[in-house]
Amino acid sequence: MLCHKCPAIEGRSSGEWKLYTINGRDYVTVENVIRFYELRHNSILAGAARTESPAAKGLRLLSSDTREVYLSGVRHWLCFPTEEFNGKTMISRMDLVKTIEPVLRPHLIKGLEWFNTVVIDAGHGGHDRGAKSRFGFEKEYTLDTARRLKIVLEAAEFKTVMTRNSDVFIALDRRAAVANRLDKAIFVSIHFNEGAGNSAASGIEVFAITPRGAPSTADSSLKPSHLNPLPGNRTDAASVMLAASVHRALLANRGQIDRGVKRARFTVLATCQKPAILVEGGFLSNPSEARMIATTAYRSALARSIAKGILDFRELTLGKAPNASSGETADTEPVVMTKPRPVTSQKPTLIVTPPGE
Numbered sequence: 001m002l003c004h005k006c007p008a009i010e011g012r013s014s015g016e017w018k019l020y021t022i023n024g025r026d027y028v029t030v031e032n033v034i035r036f037y038e039l040r041h042n043s044i045l046a047g048a049a050r051t052e053s054p055a056a057k058g059l060r061l062l063s064s065d066t067r068e069v070y071l072s073g074v075r076h077w078l079c080f081p082t083e084e085f086n087g088k089t090m091i092s093r094m095d096l097v098k099t100i101e102p103v104l105r106p107h108l109i110k111g112l113e114w115f116n117t118v119v120i121d122a123g124h125g126g127h128d129r130g131a132k133s134r135f136g137f138e139k140e141y142t143l144d145t146a147r148r149l150k151i152v153l154e155a156a157e158f159k160t161v162m163t164r165n166s167d168v169f170i171a172l173d174r175r176a177a178v179a180n181r182l183d184k185a186i187f188v189s190i191h192f193n194e195g196a197g198n199s200a201a202s203g204i205e206v207f208a209i210t211p212r213g214a215p216s217t218a219d220s221s222l223k224p225s226h227l228n229p230l231p232g233n234r235t236d237a238a239s240v241m242l243a244a245s246v247h248r249a250l251l252a253n254r255g256q257i258d259r260g261v262k263r264a265r266f267t268v269l270a271t272c273q274k275p276a277i278l279v280e281g282g283f284l285s286n287p288s289e290a291r292m293i294a295t296t297a298y299r300s301a302l303a304r305s306i307a308k309g310i311l312d313f314r315e316l317t318l319g320k321a322p323n324a325s326s327g328e329t330a331d332t333e334p335v336v337m338t339k340p341r342p343v344t345s346q347k348p349t350l351i352v353t354p355p356g357e
């Protein structure tokens with residue numbers, strides 16, 4: 001169904017946005033995004049340097065047909081590749097609403113709530129050992145990192161709840177259920193990666209739930225099942241911002257390869273109704289990363305960085321803390337945005353025909 005805010009007619013304007021429809025999917029031009037958010041630069045640079053100052057509020061595409069974008073210095077994977085149309089580079093409305101808007105204006109995320117509890121999920125456990133290196137198993141490293149994160153967070157006066165604190169198997173759906181039972185909580189799952197036969201694969205990636213109606217980063221096309229709503233979609237804007245915040249902190253730490261903020265429908269993310277992320281803290285299948293992950297120094301640094309990202313994310317919610325007076329709220333609120341927000345409800349298109357198919 002069409003409404004005045006979401007025209008599906010080519011080139012139709014809606015406030016400050018002009019939407020184009022390509023093969024049934026809505027797009028906006030990169031220029032429009034740059035103008036709306038008053039971004040500093042719009043350079044489209046093939047093979048651009050993979051680091052950028054976080055202070056640079058900007059948008060950078062790595063090529064003109066890409067799912068990779070840098071938003072204020074953090075690499076994100078778009079739901080859909082950018083498109084060239086009438087000589088202009090286009091970004092899907094889905095990505096505008098579900099990635100660009102929450103990351104560039106996190107203070108406007110609907111339902112973003114202050115929290116004081118972090119549910120820490122050490123991936124795997126018991127008979128489920130996860131990935132392995134010649135030094136140890138993923139389940140051991142996730143538990144050790146989770147314990148370190150617990151200590152750092154408690155020192156910062158967070159409450160923490162571990163989904164496991166010993167070498168036991170916990171079913172995936174029971175992990176997010178721990179966070180769902182709590183008030184004022186977020187969920188952070190810790191894992192280490194495996195390169196599926198590629199020992200060269202390396203680096204850090206952080207996952208947030210895939211928006212409804214979009215393919216996950218690992219999918220090349222949209223499937224009918226992607227249209228199903230998931231409990232995790234209730235907080236997908238907050239989750240992608242939490243992912244961006246933690247990812248930024250992780251990369252600032254050691255200069256590791258930036259694999260970006262990705263999207264997936266992992267069970268723990270799909271079933272969690274609180275802001276939730278899954279951190280992949282390096283590759284056990286990569287010999288040099290495996291050696292690094294086996295050190296307590298690395299796992300401590302990883303825990304500190306995750307905690308830093310969580311603290312940065314909570315900054316965004318401080319005006320909503322129970323003890324914040326109205327005066328404090330006003331002080332912590334960013335500049336009032338006078339511009340209209342982009343369309344906030346993304347209604348997935350039912351006819352899925354990516355260009356070129």
Ligand SMILES: [Zn+2]
Nearest residue numbers: 123130191192
């Ligand atoms: Zn894992």
